Amino acid sequence: MDSYDFDKLRAALPLPELMQRLGLGEHAKQAAFCPFHKNTATPSFSVYQKESGRAYWKCHSTCGGGDEVDLLEKYLGLSKPEALKRWEELAGGAVHLKPVSSYPMQRTPVPALTREPVAMPSDLHAGTPAELETVARLRGVDFWAVATMRQNGVLQFGTVCGLPCWIVSDPAKRIAEARRMDGLLFPAFEGGTARKAHTLKGSAKSRPVGLMLPGKLHDCFHNVLLVEGSGDFVAGYHFAMERGQNWLPVAMLGASTLIHPEALPLLRGKRVKIVPHADEAGGAGALKWAEELERIGCEVSGFDLTGLRKSDGSNVKDLNDCTDIHPDDATELEGLLK
Numbered sequence: 001m002d003s004y005d006f007d008k009l010r011a012a013l014p015l016p017e018l019m020q021r022l023g024l025g026e027h028a029k030q031a032a033f034c035p036f037h038k039n040t041a042t043p044s045f046s047v048y049q050k051e052s053g054r055a056y057w058k059c060h061s062t063c064g065g066g067d068e069v070d071l072l073e074k075y076l077g078l079s080k081p082e083a084l085k086r087w088e089e090l091a092g093g094a095v096h097l098k099p100v101s102s103y104p105m106q107r108t109p110v111p112a113l114t115r116e117p118v119a120m121p122s123d124l125h126a127g128t129p130a131e132l133e134t135v136a137r138l139r140g141v142d143f144w145a146v147a148t149m150r151q152n153g154v155l156q157f158g159t160v161c162g163l164p165c166w167i168v169s170d171p172a173k174r175i176a177e178a179r180r181m182d183g184l185l186f187p188a189f190e191g192g193t194a195r196k197a198h199t200l201k202g203s204a205k206s207r208p209v210g211l212m213l214p215g216k217l218h219d220c221f222h223n224v225l226l227v228e229g230s231g232d233f234v235a236g237y238h239f240a241m242e243r244g245q246n247w248l249p250v251a252m253l254g255a256s257t258l259i260h261p262e263a264l265p266l267l268r269g270k271r272v273k274i275v276p277h278a279d280e281a282g283g284a285g286a287l288k289w290a291e292e293l294e295r296i297g298c299e300v301s302g303f304d305l306t307g308l309r310k311s312d313g314s315n316v317k318d319l320n321d322c323t324d325i326h327p328d329d330a331t332e333l334e335g336l337l338k
């Protein structure tokens with residue numbers, strides 16, 4: 001733990017900035033409502049500065065107070081070593097923040113996005129009907145699922161690694177993953193193995209895809225279907241289009257990462273159903289996400305794909321496999337969007 005350079009961390013991401021990053025910017029002032037306990041009558045929370053120039057927080061009720069590490073521990077439910085690690089991670093991404101020794105307490109909010117956007121292909125485009133048709137056929141999903149993704153700005157097309165690809169990304173271009181239009185694998189390079197998806201350089205794996213929609217439409221969705229990977233993201237749209245009332249498909253593009261703190265405020269208070277891949281990594285990822293989401297007041301449930309079969313009798317591995325469900329298992333799948 002003593003490998004941490006606190007002065008450096010504090011210079012890169014001091015308390016007020018950290019709170020902005022966590023979506024707590026409105027609380028980063030001398031008199032605010034406490035983010036930890038419910039009380040809409042009295043502002044009992046304050047962020048203040050000591051003579052050293054360092055900022056601290058305090059709840060004048062019973063939630064306690066402290067520095068950046070104490071806040072991360074309390075807000076994200078982390079241990080001290082975990083909180084330190086998270087602070088370092090967050091500070092590492094904060095390359096544009098000026099190191100200054102003292103911060104005024106009331107600042108205009110800093111932009112939440114602190115990394116350069118992903119470099120998208122130069123021929124990036126929204127997708128022709130023929131391209132949408134190809135993806136729908138390739139993934140075995142309804143055309144309108146794919147067309148809705150295009151409309152929502154989460155599905156685009158372009159050339160990646162010299163190959164025509166479909167690309168899922170968030171509107172802010174913090175993460176993007178490409179897959180080949182011909183359904184084949186990307187060839188192995190530099191000793192790696194061939195892979196079905198290619199993550200574009202600069203992507204932040206902890207950013208969920210699909211959570212932000214144009215025109216703040218995401219505010220209208222009370223139910224989130226949280227899936228893993230671009231393939232299941234498309235399948236999520238398929239099932240949401242087919243029978244979903246008010247379900248928003250959202251994808252994490254890897255099971256091994258936590259959800260980025262900046263994304264958490266958008267999920268706060270929503271009902272989230274997690275559909276992990278039917279494997280160990282998927283299950284472990286789902287448990288971590290569930291913990292994070294419960295902490296911010298989400299009603300979290302899971303949908304276990306284990307035991308479901310495809311029409312050919314083989315085991316379902318992910319949500320995309322469910323587009324080809326065995327007739328005897330179809331009723332079980334009815335519970336997906338309930």
Ligand SMILES: [Zn+2]
Nearest residue numbers: 034037059063
């Ligand atoms: Zn409090």
